[in-house]
Amino acid sequence: MSWEVVIGLETHAQLSTVSKIFSGASTAFGAEPNAQACAIDLALPGVLPVLNRGAVDRAIRLGLAVGATINRRSIFARKNYFYPDLPKGYQISQYEIPVVSGGHIRFPLGDEEKVVRLTRAHLEEDAGKSLHEDFQGMSGIDLNRAGTPLLEIVSEPDIRSAAEAVAYAKALHALVRWIDICDGNMQEGSFRCDANVSVRRAGDTKFGTRCEIKNLNSFRFLERAIEHEMARQIELIEDGGHVVQETRLYDPDRDETRSMRSKEDAQDYRYFPDPDLLPVEISEQWIESVRAAMPELPQAKRERFERDFGLSAYDAAVVTASREMADYFEALVARLPSEPKLCANWLMGEVSARLNREQIDLARAPVAATALAGLLARIADGMVSGKLAREVFDAMWSGEGTADEIIDRRGLRQISDSGELETLIDGVLAANAKSVEEFRSGKEKAFNALVGQVMKASKGKANPQQVNDLLRKKLGG
Amino acid sequence: MTQLHLASVAELGRLLASGEISSVELTRHFLARVEAHRELNAFLDVRPETSLAQAAAADRRRASGESGPLLGIPLAHKDIFVTRDWASTAASRMLEGYMSPFDATVVERLGQAGMVCLGKLNCDEFAMGSSNENSAYGPVRNPWDVKAVPGGSSGGSAAAVAARLCPVATATDTGGSIREPAAFSGVTGIKPTYGRPSRWGMIAFASSLDTAGLMTASAEDAAAVLSAMLGFDPKDSTSVDRPPEDCIRELDRPVAGLRIGVPREFFGKGLTPEAESAVRAALDTYRGLGAEIVDISLPTASLGIPVYYVVAPAEASSNLSRFDGVRYGHRAKNHGDLADMIKRSRAEGLGAEPKRRILIGAYVLSHGYYDAYYLQAQKVRRLIGEEFQRAFQQCDVIAGPVTTGEAFDIGAKTADPVAMYLEDLFTIPGSLAGLPGMSVPCGFGPRGRPLGLQLMANHFQEARLLGVAHQFQKVTDWHRRTPAGVAATNP
Numbered sequence: 001m002s003w004e005v006v007i008g009l010e011t012h013a014q015l016s017t018v019s020k021i022f023s024g025a026s027t028a029f030g031a032e033p034n035a036q037a038c039a040i041d042l043a044l045p046g047v048l049p050v051l052n053r054g055a056v057d058r059a060i061r062l063g064l065a066v067g068a069t070i071n072r073r074s075i076f077a078r079k080n081y082f083y084p085d086l087p088k089g090y091q092i093s094q095y096e097i098p099v100v101s102g103g104h105i106r107f108p109l110g111d112e113e114k115v116v117r118l119t120r121a122h123l124e125e126d127a128g129k130s131l132h133e134d135f136q137g138m139s140g141i142d143l144n145r146a147g148t149p150l151l152e153i154v155s156e157p158d159i160r161s162a163a164e165a166v167a168y169a170k171a172l173h174a175l176v177r178w179i180d181i182c183d184g185n186m187q188e189g190s191f192r193c194d195a196n197v198s199v200r201r202a203g204d205t206k207f208g209t210r211c212e213i214k215n216l217n218s219f220r221f222l223e224r225a226i227e228h229e230m231a232r233q234i235e236l237i238e239d240g241g242h243v244v245q246e247t248r249l250y251d252p253d254r255d256e257t258r259s260m261r262s263k264e265d266a267q268d269y270r271y272f273p274d275p276d277l278l279p280v281e282i283s284e285q286w287i288e289s290v291r292a293a294m295p296e297l298p299q300a301k302r303e304r305f306e307r308d309f310g311l312s313a314y315d316a317a318v319v320t321a322s323r324e325m326a327d328y329f330e331a332l333v334a335r336l337p338s339e340p341k342l343c344a345n346w347l348m349g350e351v352s353a354r355l356n357r358e359q360i361d362l363a364r365a366p367v368a369a370t371a372l373a374g375l376l377a378r379i380a381d382g383m384v385s386g387k388l389a390r391e392v393f394d395a396m397w398s399g400e401g402t403a404d405e406i407i408d409r410r411g412l413r414q415i416s417d418s419g420e421l422e423t424l425i426d427g428v429l430a431a432n433a434k435s436v437e438e439f440r441s442g443k444e445k446a447f448n449a450l451v452g453q454v455m456k457a458s459k460g461k462a463n464p465q466q467v468n469d470l471l472r473k474k475l476g477g
Numbered sequence: 478m479t480q481l482h483l484a485s486v487a488e489l490g491r492l493l494a495s496g497e498i499s500s501v502e503l504t505r506h507f508l509a510r511v512e513a514h515r516e517l518n519a520f521l522d523v524r525p526e527t528s529l530a531q532a533a534a535a536d537r538r539r540a541s542g543e544s545g546p547l548l549g550i551p552l553a554h555k556d557i558f559v560t561r562d563w564a565s566t567a568a569s570r571m572l573e574g575y576m577s578p579f580d581a582t583v584v585e586r587l588g589q590a591g592m593v594c595l596g597k598l599n600c601d602e603f604a605m606g607s608s609n610e611n612s613a614y615g616p617v618r619n620p621w622d623v624k625a626v627p628g629g630s631s632g633g634s635a636a637a638v639a640a641r642l643c644p645v646a647t648a649t650d651t652g653g654s655i656r657e658p659a660a661f662s663g664v665t666g667i668k669p670t671y672g673r674p675s676r677w678g679m680i681a682f683a684s685s686l687d688t689a690g691l692m693t694a695s696a697e698d699a700a701a702v703l704s705a706m707l708g709f710d711p712k713d714s715t716s717v718d719r720p721p722e723d724c725i726r727e728l729d730r731p732v733a734g735l736r737i738g739v740p741r742e743f744f745g746k747g748l749t750p751e752a753e754s755a756v757r758a759a760l761d762t763y764r765g766l767g768a769e770i771v772d773i774s775l776p777t778a779s780l781g782i783p784v785y786y787v788v789a790p791a792e793a794s795s796n797l798s799r800f801d802g803v804r805y806g807h808r809a810k811n812h813g814d815l816a817d818m819i820k821r822s823r824a825e826g827l828g829a830e831p832k833r834r835i836l837i838g839a840y841v842l843s844h845g846y847y848d849a850y851y852l853q854a855q856k857v858r859r860l861i862g863e864e865f866q867r868a869f870q871q872c873d874v875i876a877g878p879v880t881t882g883e884a885f886d887i888g889a890k891t892a893d894p895v896a897m898y899l900e901d902l903f904t905i906p907g908s909l910a911g912l913p914g915m916s917v918p919c920g921f922g923p924r925g926r927p928l929g930l931q932l933m934a935n936h937f938q939e940a941r942l943l944g945v946a947h948q949f950q951k952v953t954d955w956h957r958r959t960p961a962g963v964a965a966t967n968p
Contacts, residue, residue: 039578039579042804042805043799043804044559044577044578044804044805045559045565045567045572045575045577045680045799046558046559046565046577046579046581046677046678046679046680046681047677047678048676048677048712048713048714049714050711050712050713050714051714078795080794080795080798080842082798082801082816082819084801084803084815084819087799087803087804088798088799089795089797089798089799089801090795090798139815141803141804268843268844270794270795270839270842270843270844270847271842271847272791272792272795272842272847272851275683275684275685275715275792276681276684276714276715277714277715278714278715
């Protein structure tokens, strides 16, 4: 019996505003507990919320980036429930009319392009944090995060595997960073997902009963939690049971999900329009001003890179995985317009490998695009071999200077002078009579050995193509 | 010289300007009256040194050449406005001793105008009530008859002005909480248009209705203070961005030709004969001044009470959720886990009326009832607003009774919340429509307790409304009458 999993994701992206969504307090991460909670965040008697337009700006930016409808009039509602780290006893959120409706996210999955439709994206405020560990018999409350602006991005149940869920989340993660509305820092909770998961027998048209897994703050946890939840639901049904709609928590230490609350004890949030806030009215001019400030979006860039630079679909996708990467690539190509493939290969190869190994961002890479362009230019004009270029790159990474300085200092300039090469070749032929003999008797392998010997004699600096040609001529081939 | 506490704001301003009295002397005079009338229980927090320091500061401002109609004039604030220098309790145990780190915008503006605060005034807990019997700190007594309620929720404001313990008191009105106590206590009360005074620093009861206003001895006094109080506040998103207004500019405009609409539904059964004849007599006075009395109908307004008792408790149930004992306010001493702490703190800290309204509010917002109650109420609320707009095509102001009769005895209605809710029958429709309204003294009931005339105008017509009231007060003396002993005492 084969099973199909149906997944929808609700993603909370913390918006990159300087101040909170309804107060002037800072949103910076890592301050002393409650140092960034003002009277409004503390819900002192008599305070009122005032909407931060920067949060709306960012929501509009997302809406435009995903081809959604920007609702000209959206409403903030109160979601009422008691919790010690929810100061007002309600969360201000959008319920009936969100700021963004519809839209979709496109992303590659293997060789395919997937499209996941979005239901909506709405603005809301974050709650504070309860700290249970550090206090004996008491709980601490940190309200620094209370009132931080969030954009909750809700997908349709269009996702059909854990891998696809991760690919979607990664694409969305890249997008929110690309359009600069969220720093995407998952460790700090700036980007986190809830997954709605259900299973059904292959061919069924009706969805199964779903469970919601809360607060998945890494792509790995997202994947594991979905995998686990799928297996749990399938096993349950195959054993003759049925899935109960509930909210579950993923425990990464045990790699399992467990029940948090069932639908029966789901709270009644008593939503109603917040009378302290007017409806958010978004004019055409507002939308246009946001549109005018939008960077070129990843998909448009991807297509342009394929078209203008002849990159493969795969290369174009990798090079546009982040805005920093795309910017770096474009800076390289600007200096080496005839070598886009060489630029892409180095960025995807050496540069990415070093970044990965050292766990740093491209923005902090010691070799800037202009510096790397200097090295790639030497590869292009044949001054340095691809192999030695790696040595030069390592030296540049360590801060030893420009490509040209390092090539000169270390004497790595490629030998392309025919006279010089012929002298080298003659020496090698004289010293390897046996290989010459073998080659003449038809062993092609012996030729390669001779090339190797010449390269070795030149300390790798000989131009391999020239060596090839000259050697063949000399051996009368 | 008139006794200081009987003088108008304008007269006090002249005395201060001429240097005949200082603000410190004036403040001492009123503080002595506050002290001498503690039996009224009108004040919840009095800190004479702080008041006198403010008065001294006002005197220094004047000495340095500043002037202004309110510089150095005392007032007191309803304990719904938060203040840095006096406790802010909303008359609830929940906030006993609570000190706010900031002043309400209304408090701040009047302070900037140079007014001197005498302290905080008692009211119904979280402004929920019509008799001031719901205060956690005991009922306020009506200066006209200490057996009677002063009305509510701004009972402390009304009683304090009636007994001339202060010339001016701030108040708040959600469904009638300025106009009803003003009528019961024989003072002039004004509730401005919703959105004109800032709500920043007002402890919220029902956010879509709560409106700051004033109690004074006359419309003229109210006009002087209201000019300084109203105005756009960026801290309140529902605040209306209009240029500041001089509320005294229409005081002297004659009422000849004024069309006064009288809703026939306000004169149905329930209205006592004395209240009716007092209001009719006031209308005759206006007719005598050349106004035209127009018969109008507000059939939907009668749905005001059920609409109000859905909308206001719904908002209150949410607004009062912040009082959980976690960050400030009352916290239960013995409790189990966090949820239990919140439950017990609220059970102990909140009084019966807020609890009743929280229950009603949570019910009407709950899943499956929202459409039937809350949404329906909002629709009817809109209809009431539209009905008023149609009425204002026929008339310039609307007049009628404020209450069905004179103030009742303390304890008379406490067992019957619905009877208490009906007290606001005539004031609630205007509140739901966000209209400015006033109560103006217009007579006395059979037991010698005051009666009020209600005047309503269209949005942003406060100046006109005050002028209409002032023209009445120029030819009548109801507003000048004071409870026994007030005129004789000094202080």
